[in-house]
Amino acid sequence: MNDDKIKRGIMYACKRYIDAHFREPLDLRFLANRFAYSYSVFRKDFKDVCKYTPHQYICMRRIQFAAQHLREGHSVTEAAEYAGFETLAGFYKAFKKYYGITPKEFYASRGMALMTPPTPVEREDFFLVGYVLEPVEDMKEEERGAYWIVRSCPDLPYEEYARIGGGADMAAIWAEGADGGHYLMGPPVDEVRYVPAGMEAQPIPGGRFLEFPVPFTKDIFILYENVRVTWYYARYQWLPGSHWEEDTARHAFEYYGVGYTSILIPVRERET
Numbered sequence: 001m002n003d004d005k006i007k008r009g010i011m012y013a014c015k016r017y018i019d020a021h022f023r024e025p026l027d028l029r030f031l032a033n034r035f036a037y038s039y040s041v042f043r044k045d046f047k048d049v050c051k052y053t054p055h056q057y058i059c060m061r062r063i064q065f066a067a068q069h070l071r072e073g074h075s076v077t078e079a080a081e082y083a084g085f086e087t088l089a090g091f092y093k094a095f096k097k098y099y100g101i102t103p104k105e106f107y108a109s110r111g112m113a114l115m116t117p118p119t120p121v122e123r124e125d126f127f128l129v130g131y132v133l134e135p136v137e138d139m140k141e142e143e144r145g146a147y148w149i150v151r152s153c154p155d156l157p158y159e160e161y162a163r164i165g166g167g168a169d170m171a172a173i174w175a176e177g178a179d180g181g182h183y184l185m186g187p188p189v190d191e192v193r194y195v196p197a198g199m200e201a202q203p204i205p206g207g208r209f210l211e212f213p214v215p216f217t218k219d220i221f222i223l224y225e226n227v228r229v230t231w232y233y234a235r236y237q238w239l240p241g242s243h244w245e246e247d248t249a250r251h252a253f254e255y256y257g258v259g260y261t262s263i264l265i266p267v268r269e270r271e272t
Contacts, residue, residue: 012136014035014054022065026058051221064142071110073110099225114229115212118212120210123209125205127188129164129200130202133153134182135183142232165190172254175251208247210264211264212233227254234265235265244267252266
């Protein structure tokens with residue numbers, strides 16, 4: 001096993017430890033020592049693998065946890081306390097930086113203040129040639145959005161990518177399988193010309209979709225949560241009160257264009 005694989009394995013183990021303990025006081029030097037790292041190398045390697053610093057990741061997990069409690073109707077004070085924030089002022093500051101609105105505004109709208117209603121669109125059939133990313137153990141549904149960000153797709157030489165025939169846009173789906181399902185992230189193409197090792201081609205049937213815009217950001221740290229929140233809004237807040245229902249025979253997918261991100265859910269008119 002090469003050094004890069006060892007580093008990734010250790011950092012993913014550290015991330016899983018944070019996932020299990022983020023509500024507790026977590027000292028970064030303690031984490032470094034726990035995984036036999038010096039403090040400076042630990043911070044660098046964690047960011048290299050996970051795309052954000054350990055402090056950012058802990059804060060993100062706390063805010064996500066608090067946001068879920070706000071959606072469920074818990075008070076701002078309760079959400080901050082449940083998520084492990086030491087002060088209400090610190091929670092307000094971190095939450096607004098992350099979401100762009102205060103916890104009180106988020107609570108009042110159950111998160112819908114962030115969202116833009118969807119547009120019905122017709123999409124042609126296409127193929128997704130994606131990296132295969134396996135889910136972590138005991139993965140929750142709310143952790144499935146933008147999964148490529150937390151797992152990091154491997155680098156693909158330009159010559160290999162060019163042979164696939166895709167452009168700058170990317171798409172991502174959860175593909176079902178005998179293994180229980182896995183995540184695919186890669187370029188959408190009209191036809192399958194080439195599938196590199198470690199990737200898989202998946203047909204995506206076209207038809208009627210609802211396209212939900214994801215709030216725009218250039219910050220990948222915030223993009224991760226925006227995609228997750230949009231999935232929640234689409235499936236559990238917007239669709240249930242509409243005349244549409246999800247067509248589960250087709251794939252819903254994330255679409256990453258140049259300067260925008262969308263979630264597309266296949267739909268049919270709800271039977272009355």
